[in-house]
Each structure stands twice: as C-alpha cells, then as structure tokens.
Amino acid sequence: xxxxxxxxxxxxxxxxxxxxxxxxxxxxxxxxxxxxxxxxxxxxxxxxxxxxxxxxxxxxxxxxxxxxxxxxxxxxxxxxxxxxxxxxxxxxxxxxxxxxxxxxxxxxxxxxxxxxxxxxxxxxxxxxxxxxxxxxxxxxxxxxxxxxxxxxxxxxxxxxxxxxxxxxxxxxxxxxxxxxxxxxxxxxxxxxxxxxxxxxxxxxxxxxxxxxxxxxxxxxxxxxxxxxxxxxxxxxxxxxxxxxxxxxxxxxxxxxxxxxxxxxxxxxxxxxxx
Amino acid sequence: xxxxxxxxxxxxxxxxxxxxxxxxxxxxxxxxxxxxxxxxxxxxxxxxxxxxxxxxxxxxxxxxxxxxxxxxxxxxxxxxxxxxxxxxxxxxxxxxxxxxxxxxxxxxxxxxxxxxxxxxxxxxxxxxxxxxxxxxxxxxxxxxxxxxxxxxxxxxxxxxxxxxxxxxxxxxxxxxxxxxxxxxxxxxxxxxxxxxxxxxxxxxxxxxxxxxxxxxxxxxxxxxxxxxxxxxxxxxxxxxxxxxxxxxxxxxxxxxxxxxxxxxxxxxxxxxxxxxxxxxxxxxxxxxxxxxxxxxxxxxxxxxxxxxxxxxxxxxxxxxxxxxxxxxxxxxxxxxxxxxxxx
Numbered sequence: 257x258x259x260x261x262x263x264x265x266x267x268x269x270x271x272x273x274x275x276x277x278x279x280x281x282x283x284x285x286x287x288x289x290x291x292x293x294x295x296x297x298x299x300x301x302x303x304x305x306x307x308x309x310x311x312x313x314x315x316x317x318x319x320x321x322x323x324x325x326x327x328x329x330x331x332x333x334x335x336x337x338x339x340x341x342x343x344x345x346x347x348x349x350x351x352x353x354x355x356x357x358x359x360x361x362x363x364x365x366x367x368x369x370x371x372x373x374x375x376x377x378x379x380x381x382x383x384x385x386x387x388x389x390x391x392x393x394x395x396x397x398x399x400x401x402x403x404x405x406x407x408x409x410x411x412x413x414x415x416x417x418x419x420x421x422x423x424x425x426x427x428x429x430x431x432x433x434x435x436x437x438x439x440x441x442x443x444x445x446x447x448x449x450x451x452x453x454x455x456x457x458x459x460x461x462x463x464x465x466x467x468x469x470x471x472x473x474x475x476x477x478x479x480x481x482x483x484x485x486x487x488x489x490x491x492x493x494x495x496x497x498x499x500x501x502x503x504x505x506x507x508x509x510x511x512x513x514x515x516x517x518x519x520x521x522x523x524x525x526x527x528x529x530x
Numbered sequence: 531x532x533x534x535x536x537x538x539x540x541x542x543x544x545x546x547x548x549x550x551x552x553x554x555x556x557x558x559x560x561x562x563x564x565x566x567x568x569x570x571x572x573x574x575x576x577x578x579x580x581x582x583x584x585x586x587x588x589x590x591x592x593x594x595x596x597x598x599x600x601x602x603x604x605x606x607x608x609x610x611x612x613x614x615x616x617x618x619x620x621x622x623x624x625x626x627x628x629x630x631x632x633x634x635x636x637x638x639x640x641x642x643x644x645x646x647x648x649x650x651x652x653x654x655x656x657x658x659x660x661x662x663x664x665x666x667x668x669x670x671x672x673x674x675x676x677x678x679x680x681x682x683x684x685x686x687x688x689x690x691x692x693x694x695x696x697x698x699x700x701x702x703x704x705x706x707x708x709x710x711x712x713x714x715x716x717x718x719x720x721x722x723x724x725x726x727x728x729x730x731x732x733x734x735x736x737x738x739x740x741x742x743x744x745x746x747x748x749x750x751x752x753x754x755x756x757x758x759x760x761x762x763x764x765x766x767x768x769x770x771x772x773x774x775x776x777x778x779x780x781x782x783x784x785x786x787x788x789x790x791x792x793x794x795x796x797x798x799x800x801x802x803x804x805x806x807x808x809x810x811x812x813x814x815x816x817x818x819x820x821x822x823x824x825x826x827x828x829x830x831x832x833x834x835x836x837x838x839x840x841x842x843x844x845x846x847x848x849x850x851x852x853x854x855x856x857x858x859x860x861x862x863x864x865x866x867x868x869x870x871x872x873x
Contacts, residue, residue, distance in 0.1 A: 334766025348811035
C-alpha cells in the first residue's frame with residue numbers, strides 16, 4: 257500500500273440497481289498531481305465526493321494518509337483533504353478575506369475568533385493565490401477567475417496535504433485557465449500538496465499533471481502516467497469522438513473534430529472519404 | 531487583514547447597542563397615557579395606606595410589557611438570522627417552516643374548544659400555541675429529513691405546504707367559530723402585547739438570552755454553512771450537529787416569542803437584513819447585534835402601538851410592518867452594494 261490516497265476496488269451507485277463507478281483502484285503518491293478525466297456522467301465528481309467523504313462507497317476502500325476514510329471525523333478529514341467545488345457563491349456578501357478565513361473555522365477558539373497563527377495562514381494563502389490585492393472586496397463583485405482563486409486560497413488555508421478540485425477551470429478564459437494550473441503547480445512544488453483535479457481539459461492535464469485517471473461511461477477506468485493514459489486511442493474510445501493529435505515538445509495535445517468542422521471537411525475532400 | 535472582525539470591535543459594537551437598548555427601554559417606559567416620573571418611581575412602592583401610583587404603573591404595567599417586547603424582538607430577530615443562514619435564503623424568516631401556522635392552529639383550537647384552565651399561570655391559548663409551534667417545526671424537520679440530508683429545498687417546500695395546510699385548517703375553524711371567538715383569535719394572530727406575569731417573563735427572557743448566547747458560539751459555523759452544506763463539511767464543520775442545534779434553538783425561542791405575543795411579523799425578516807446591510811454578514815456580529823436591534827425595534831414599535839391611538843391600542847404587528855418597511859427600504863437603497871443578493 258503506497259500513496260497518500262489509496263483507492264481499492266471502489267464501487268458506487270446512487271441507486272441500488274446501477275453502478276456509476278465499478279471496481280476502481282488507483283493510488284496517488286504524496287506530492288503527486290492526478291487528473292481525473294472522462295465524459296459527462298462517467299462519475300468524475302462522484303469519485304471526488306467519495307474521496308472527500310461526502311458520499312459513502314457501496315464497496316471497496318478509500319485510504320487517506322494510511323487510515324481508512326471512515327476512521328476520520330468531519331474535522332480530522334478536513335485537516336487532510338480540502339475541496340474546491342464548482343462555482344459556489346454564497347448568498348451573503350462575505351469579503352474575500354472573510355471567505356478564506358472560514359477555512360480555519362474548526363480551529364477557532366471557544367469565543368469563535370481566529371488566532372494570530374490562523375491569520376498568518378490566511379495571509380499566506382491570499383499571497384500565494386494572488387488574491388491579497390482585493391482581499392476586502394465582496395466575492396460577488398469578482399470575476400469567475402478571481403473567485404476561483406479565492407476558493408483555492410480557502411482550500412490552501414485549510415493547510416491540508418491533499419487538495420481536490422472539481423473542474424477548476426470550467427468557466428475561465430485561456431489566460432485564467434493557465435493561471436489556475438500554474439497556481440496549482442506552484443502549490444504542488446512549493447508546498448508539497450497532493451492534488452487531484454477533475455477536468456475536461458485534457459490538454460492542460462497533459463501539460464500539468466503527472467498521472468491521469470480516465471473514467472468511461474462503461475464504468476471502467478484506466479490509470480497511469482499521463483503520457484500513457486491520455487493517448488489518442490484511449491481518448492477516442494472513452495469519449496467517442498475522433499481526435500487529431502499533435503505534439504508540443506514532450507507532451508501531446510488533442511483536438512476533437514466533429515462532422516461539420518471546417519478542417520474535417522477539407523481532410524475528407526483530400527482523402528476522398530465520405 | 532484589517533477588515534476582519536476583531537473581538538474587541540464586536541464587543542464594543544454589541545456593548546453600544548446594549549446601552550442603546552437600555553436607554554430606549556427606560557425612555558419608552560416613561561411614555562404612555564399616564565405620566566410617570568422616574569424620581570417618583572425610585573421612591574418605592576409606598577406604604578400600605580397610600581400606594582405610590584407611579585411605582586405601580588412603572589413596575590406592574592410598563593416594565594413587564596417592555597421586557598416582553600424586548601425579549602420577543604430579540605428572539606424573532608435572532609431566529610430570522612439562523613433561518614436565513616441555514617436555508618441560504620434571504621426571504622427566510624422565523625415563520626417560514628410553519629411555526630406561525632402551527633402556533634395559530636394551537637391558539638384557535640384553544641379558543642374554539644372553549645378551554646379555560648391555566649398551566650403555570652399561562653392561558654390555554656399560550657400553551658397550545660407553544661405546543662403547536664414546536665410540533666409543526668418537528669413535523670417539517672422530519673419531512674425535510676426524508677427528502678435528503680443536505681438539501682434545504684425539501685425542507686422549505688415541506689414548510690410552505692404545512693403552512694398552507696394549517697392555514698386552511700385555521701380558516702375552517704374560524705368559519706365555524708362564534709363571532710367573539712373569531713375576534714380574539716384574529717387579534718392574537720395579528721400579534722399583540724399584553725401585560726404579562728413577571729415570573730413568566732423572566733423565565734422566557736432567560737431562555738431567549740441563553741439561546742442567543744448558544745447561537746453565538748456556533749456563529750462561525752453558520753458563516754461556513756451559508757456557503758452550502760457540502761462546502762461547510764469539507765471545511766471541517768459537523769453540519770448535522772450544527773444544523774440540529776441551530777434549528778432547535780431558533781424554533782425554541784420563536785415558539786416562546788409566539789406563545790407570549792402572537793404572530794408579530796416582519797421583525798424576524800427585516801432586522802437581520804438591516805443589521806447585515808450596515809455591519810456586514812459575519813454571524814459572530816449578526817447574532818448578538820440582531821438580538822439587540824430586534825429588541826430595540828419591537829420596544830419602540832410597541833410603545834407606538836399603545837400610544838398612537840391611546841387609550842385604545844393597535845396590534846403591534848401592524849406597527850412593525852408600517853414602521854419597519856420604509857426604514858428597511860432606506861437601508862436597502864443606501865447599503866445595497868455591501869450585500870450579494872441585491873447585485
């Protein structure tokens with residue numbers, strides 16, 4: 257048994273009849289960066305919710321830092337695993353710094369206030385995510401990219417060795433997408449965080465992640481180094497699209513081309529296929 | 531970092547508000563159809579042959595009523611804070627999960643049933659309203675649990691439906707009741723203050739104050755919960771425990787308020803919003819401050835209710851809406867940039 261996250265024969269289904277995840281096994285070494293990819297409905301977010309304890313497996317085991325996940329309380333698990341979910345906006349106008357400070361809630365004194373140490377942790381997280389400049393602004397006044405950084409800051413302020421992210425770049429433009437991944441990579445190298453990100457962006461996963469877990473709607477999974485798992489053949493199989501692959505330096509990139517894509521029509525005209 | 535709420539500032543603001551509450555209570559206790567002088571009050575109750583009327587009015591009439599208004603205002607406002615945070619809904623108020631209709635149903639059953647016993651000095655209306663309120667919350671809470679642990683929508687819908695159902699039963703009972711029974715029920719439903727037995731008041735005030743203190747100790751968790759149950763859980767907040775505690779306290783202090791004074795609307799909705807607009811959304815500040823501001827608001831409203839058309843009295847619920855609506859709208863326009871939901 258190796259790895260800070262160790263998943264063995266995990267199965268889960270929301271109803272008793274069908275399974276979303278079937279017999280999944282993988283492990284993430286401490287300080288690793290795992291991308292979880294796959295088509296919609298393959299159970300990526302479900303798997304994330306299982307690893308953070310929000311759902312209970314039907315069968316199989318999840319081991320976090322050498323202890324089974326059931327042995328953690330909500331509080332002790334939050335000290336190991338922090339989660340960044342998709343776009344959550346609070347209904348009240350909390351400011352950036354108030355939001356990030358909430359990560360320290362379990363450590364507040366009895367009177368409900370933070371210590372100096374908590375404040376320093378929050379300051380660190382704000383600086384690392386480049387959000388200190390607008391710390392006093394309300395979350396609602398920020399752009400999606402800025403808000404996503406704030407939630408990453410909040411997760412970092414939990415000071416947990418493991419960071420889980422659910423599609424961290426889904427609503428972001430190109431600059432903010434690489435911005436978020438640079439930030440995660442910096443947290444991986446600088447702070448030794450183990451990062452697991454659910455993503456639709458296979459190309460960014462190739463550029464930034466060490467390992468990939470490709471989930472299919474058939475309930476099967478493929479796990480291994482990014483370069484092995486994210487191959488043209490596997491991606492075509494799992495996603496059911498035709499892929500045109502290329503290479504930038506060491507890493508590959510993948511471009512899906514649909515029936516009516518312009519280049520697709522040209523390629524077909526040239527080769528005479530119909 | 532400077533923008534963060536510091537304990538010293540929280541205590542200073544709450545202390546100032548408490549000071550304002552004492553001043554308001556004292557001032558309002560001197561206002562009324564009879565002039566009461568504070569100097570005469572302090573000279574004591576007088577001897578047996580010649581009672582001191584100022585003292586009698588102050589201690590037996592004005593003071594109990596003002597304490598009652600304060601405790602009801604504080605209870606409703608704090609309960610509103612809790613329900614808005616737990617349900618993540620700015621429209622939530624203490625009555626949203628059916629407490630009002632449950633209490634109303636209890637009250638009208640007591641009236642229509644013609645009950646005339648007392649329990650610890652309490653009328654059947656108060657006892658039945660209290661039981662009805664708590665019973666309804668328990669019912670809604672149980673139904674909500676069946677719809678899923680983390681989802682508040684089921685709870686809200688259960689509250690709305692139970693509210694509608696009980697309101698229909700109330701209307702049915704009203705339509706078969708005798709006219710003088712109907713009058714006293716409607717008066718109760720509008721929210722009404724009356725001079726209460728001092729012992730009941732102190733017990734009620736103690737419970738409400740204790741509840742608010744307990745809510746303060748879970749206020750950081752309420753902050754986290756306003757991001758949603760799943761976010762709060764991943765930050766290490768035991769949501770099942772915090773939710774149960776918060777609901778139980780909020781429902782309990784609302785039931786106490788309702789059984790003492792009927793259904794006073796508006797306080798539990800606008801006081802939390804007003805406090806949030808001016809002081810920001812941090813619940814560590816919201817809980818104590820909403821309690822104090824709610825108390826001040828209802829003491830003032832009740833003083834107006836008993837003096838505007840003196841010697842007759844208005845139901846205080848009428849005053850809270852007429853007084854609170856415009857004040858709230860002014861705050862809304864002035865401070866709306868501070869809060870998310872009016873973006």
